[in-house]
Amino acid sequence: xxxxxxxxxxxxxxxxxxxxxxxxxxxxxxxxxxxxxxxxxxxxxxxxxxxxxxxxxxxxxxxxxxxxxxxxxxxxxxxxxxxxxxxxxxxxxxxxxxxxxxxxxxxxxxxxxxxxxxxxxxxxxxxxxxxxxxxxxxxxxxxxxxxxxxxxxxxxxxxxxxxxxxxxxxxxxxxxxxxxxxxxxxxxxxxxxxxxxxxxxxxxxxxxxxxxxxxxxxxxxxxxxxxxxxxxxxxxxxxxxxxxxxxxxxxxxxxxxxxxxxxxxxxxxxxxxxxxxxxxxxxxxxxxxxxxxxxxxxxxxxxxxxxxxxxxxxxxxxxxxxxxxxxxxxxxxxxxxxxxxxxxxxxxxxxxxxxxxxxxxxxxxxxxxxxxxxxxxxxxxxxxxxxxxxxxxxxx
Amino acid sequence: xxxxxxxxxxxxxxxxxxxxxxxxxxxxxxxxxxxxxxxxxxxxxxxxxxxxxxxxxxxxxxxxxxxxxxxxxxxxxxxxxxxxxxxxxxxxxxxxxxxxxxxxxxxxxxxxxxxxxxxxxxxxxxxxxxxxxxxxxxxxxxxxxxxxxxxxxxxxxxxxxxxxxxxxxxxxxxxxxxxxxxxxxxxxxxxxxxxxxxxxxxxxxxxxxxxxxxxxxxxxxxxxxxxxxxxxxxxxxxxxxxxxxxxxxxxxxxxxxxxxxxxxxxxxxxxxxxxxxxxxxxxxxxxxxxxxxxxxxxxxxxxxxxxxxxxxxxxxxxxxxxxxxxxxxxxxxxxxxxxxxxxxxxxxxxxxxxxxxxxxxxxxxxxxxxxxxxx
Numbered sequence: 150x151x152x153x154x155x156x157x158x159x160x161x162x163x164x165x166x167x168x169x170x171x172x173x174x175x176x177x178x179x180x181x182x183x184x185x186x187x188x189x190x191x192x193x194x195x196x197x198x199x200x201x202x203x204x205x206x207x208x209x210x211x212x213x214x215x216x217x218x219x220x221x222x223x224x225x226x227x228x229x230x231x232x233x234x235x236x237x238x239x240x241x242x243x244x245x246x247x248x249x250x251x252x253x254x255x256x257x258x259x260x261x262x263x264x265x266x267x268x269x270x271x272x273x274x275x276x277x278x279x280x281x282x283x284x285x286x287x288x289x290x291x292x293x294x295x296x297x298x299x300x301x302x303x304x305x306x307x308x309x310x311x312x313x314x315x316x317x318x319x320x321x322x323x324x325x326x327x328x329x330x331x332x333x334x335x336x337x338x339x340x341x342x343x344x345x346x347x348x349x350x351x352x353x354x355x356x357x358x359x360x361x362x363x364x365x366x367x368x369x370x371x372x373x374x375x376x377x378x379x380x381x382x383x384x385x386x387x388x389x390x391x392x393x394x395x396x397x398x399x400x401x402x403x404x405x406x407x408x409x410x411x412x413x414x415x416x417x418x419x420x421x422x423x424x425x426x427x428x429x430x431x432x433x434x435x436x437x438x439x440x441x442x443x444x445x446x447x448x449x450x451x452x453x454x455x456x457x458x459x460x461x462x463x464x465x466x467x468x469x470x471x472x473x474x475x476x477x478x479x480x481x482x483x484x485x486x487x488x489x490x491x492x493x494x495x496x497x498x499x500x501x502x503x504x505x506x507x508x509x510x511x512x513x514x515x516x517x518x519x520x521x522x523x524x525x526x527x528x529x530x531x532x533x534x535x536x537x538x539x540x541x542x543x544x545x
Numbered sequence: 546x547x548x549x550x551x552x553x554x555x556x557x558x559x560x561x562x563x564x565x566x567x568x569x570x571x572x573x574x575x576x577x578x579x580x581x582x583x584x585x586x587x588x589x590x591x592x593x594x595x596x597x598x599x600x601x602x603x604x605x606x607x608x609x610x611x612x613x614x615x616x617x618x619x620x621x622x623x624x625x626x627x628x629x630x631x632x633x634x635x636x637x638x639x640x641x642x643x644x645x646x647x648x649x650x651x652x653x654x655x656x657x658x659x660x661x662x663x664x665x666x667x668x669x670x671x672x673x674x675x676x677x678x679x680x681x682x683x684x685x686x687x688x689x690x691x692x693x694x695x696x697x698x699x700x701x702x703x704x705x706x707x708x709x710x711x712x713x714x715x716x717x718x719x720x721x722x723x724x725x726x727x728x729x730x731x732x733x734x735x736x737x738x739x740x741x742x743x744x745x746x747x748x749x750x751x752x753x754x755x756x757x758x759x760x761x762x763x764x765x766x767x768x769x770x771x772x773x774x775x776x777x778x779x780x781x782x783x784x785x786x787x788x789x790x791x792x793x794x795x796x797x798x799x800x801x802x803x804x805x806x807x808x809x810x811x812x813x814x815x816x817x818x819x820x821x822x823x824x825x826x827x828x829x830x831x832x833x834x835x836x837x838x839x840x841x842x843x844x845x846x847x848x849x850x851x852x853x854x855x856x857x858x859x860x861x862x863x864x865x866x867x868x869x870x871x872x873x874x875x876x877x878x879x880x881x882x883x884x885x886x887x888x889x890x891x892x893x894x895x896x897x898x899x900x901x902x903x904x905x906x907x908x909x910x911x912x913x914x915x916x917x918x919x920x
Contacts, residue, residue: 150547150548150549150550150615150839150842150843151546151547151843152546152840152843152844153546154546155546158546221546431914432907432910435861435910435913435914436861436910438858438913439837439858439861439862439910439913440862442837442840442855442858442862443833443834443836443837443858443862444833446833446836446837446839446840447832447833447835447836449546449548449836450548450835450836450839452546453546453547453548453549454548457549464832467828467829467832470829471829471833532822535821535822535825535826536818536821536822538825538828538829539818539821539822539824539825542825542828543801543821543824543825543828544801544805545801545804545805545815545816545821545824
């Protein structure tokens with residue numbers, strides 16, 4: 150047993166740190182610093198910069214563009230991205246559909262789709278959830294009927310994150326309505342510009358447009374866009390879920406958030422002293438610090454096991470549960486820290502040029518808190534994660 | 546970064562687990578702690594003679610096996626799993642930790658006696674007003690031409706009734722709460738002027754209040770040895786966390802097993818989602834407690850501020866986890882969890898006492914806050 154990273158790992162970390170410092174797009178950094186909404190080109194500018202370095206899909210097999218990094222190197226990469234507060238490399242292509250294509254796709258499909266995913270030139274979205282199929286995903290109703298060399302697709306998908314930016318989408322559709330739930334599903338790639346595809350915004354409680362409904366009306370999809378055999382889509386979906394694991398706990402991002410929260414608490418005055426010195430508030434911060442350490446070292450233990458050749462199992466559900474609980478806890482404490490100023494939509498007032506505001510630090514605190522309630526719901530709700538652990542780890 | 550055990554460490558764990566399964570089964574353990582004596586010398590002798598594990602954390606030149614903190618972790622986890630009352634923590638971890646730092650021919654002799662199973666130690670440190678404050682020591686040590694004389698009152702000393710010697714903290718100089726002027730002394734349990742008021746403990750062991758009236762004593766190293774004491778106590782806290790992990794693993798395993806067996810409404814109660822989720826929450830706490838125990842153990846050799854932060858963070862987490870897991874285990878056992886008959890209630894009691902041993906969650910949270918944020 151030993152706690153330190155190797156010298157090679159630390160050299161690698163320095164190399165990554167230098168790369169980010171030198172290549173992070175200045176314009177994106179500026180928009181982040183001014184709190185401006187991020188546009189499609191902002192995400193892609195960073196993705197493309199990383200792709201030019203050859204690092205956009207570290208976990209992929211080397212033949213498709215992977216880096217061949219060790220699990221520890223991948224961890225350090227994610228940690229450096231978090232510490233540098235980069236915009237995320239949106240994972241629908243790199244983390245989700247890409248692995249399905251290189252695992253189940255034909256040589257032609259791989260050649261057609263993978264290079265653009267690696268390069269960050271095509272934006273992908275996910276067509277899984279439906280109004281009637283959330284946690285019970287396999288009850289999905291969107292129909293695809295074979296007509297010659299096409300499927301004709303009809304149905305409605307929902308919660309499609311950043312679908313309004315998407316060039317392509319990967320969809321689970323029902324191709325055999327008579328088969329048992331999971332058995333009649335296929336995995337289709339759909340060009341989002343196809344006739345019959347309509348993307349409608351869903352405005353969330355924080356007032357932002359992040360997710361969408363996607364309506365599919367007589368959309369004609371070439372059969373060559375189906376991945377794997379007809380009615381084998383569930384196999385693809387399960388594989389895909391296993392790839393959703395990297396950095397799922399978001400420990401590094403939360404550590405950065407904790408530092409920001411300390412700064413915030415130092416700037417707020419409570420009974421004549423900085424809130425940071427209030428014993429009750431400090432105890433809460435210390436509680437989070439301890440819980441983050443516990444999560445961090447649990448993730449590192451899994452990483453070490455993976456390095457030793459053990460395939461990570463459903464234990465990652467624990468990282469998802471605890472990771473999201475702690476993210477939300479940090480948002481709660483920021484809300485407590487700004488107190489009554491949380492009620493003010495500071496950004497709107499600043500944007501209107503109405504002059505300085507009493508507590509600029511309160512910007513977005515409440516809306517972030519509201520928005521981040523999603524984390525315990527998406528990607529398999531935390532209740533579903535507990536069901537998985539109960540069954541698979543505890544044998545219940 | 547590596548969290549795997551060596552083959553030797555795995556063998557140590559297996560041989561201990563086998564030994565405890567044979568000699569320390571729950572019925573045997575109960576018979577022993579309920580005997581008139583309240584403990585059995587044979588179990589400790591067995592650890593030395595049959596297994597040779599008392600040297601697990603010491604260098605070969607004093608008869609040890611060449612291990613260190615990770616070996617202590619392995620032994621303590623098995624002690625927790627067996628609910629053993631053997632004073633390994635006080636003797637090998639804490640006493641051994643102080644003796645290693647003392648590093649003199651006399652200290653090496655004492656270590657050899659520990660490895661040989663001749664010595665059982667108890668840590669006579671707590672004083673009524675001091676609570677968890679390690680540097681709050683009022684027991685006086687007065688220098689005499691031929692050694693030291695101790696006067697004072699120590700309370701709630703775990704294991705004192707079956708100790709051969711006590712590790713007594715006392716003040717050689719300074720005010721009650723000064724870091725300077727605290728030393729640790731070795732006192733024979735039958736020394737003149739030393740009296741014990743013996744208690745059974747709620748978790749099956751024995752403890753005593755210790756009155757020291759003109760007791761002659763040897764120092765363990767310097768007469769200004771607070772830093773060494775603090776470091777050795779941190780090693781003991783890491784060991785205690787490992788014990789808690791063993792206790793919690795058993796609480797979780799028993800609860801899963803019980804809820805699968807117990808039928809109500811024509812189905813195992815484990816079929817209820819609300820119970821399943823509670824057990825998953827127990828599991829996630831146990832796994833994270835393991836991670837924190839590793840972190841604390843592997844941080845013991847780091848600079849003091851890093852060591853203290855890691856150890857205190859582990860103690861905060863483990864104390865809270867022990868409460869959650871213990872309470873949930875009893876709850877999910879229903880009425881049976883309330884009985885003296887089942888092991889679960891006894892593990893729950895030990896888990897609960899571990900919460901406050903060497904400082905509560907709040908105490909260690911304050912200790913973290915007293916360190917620089919990025920130490």
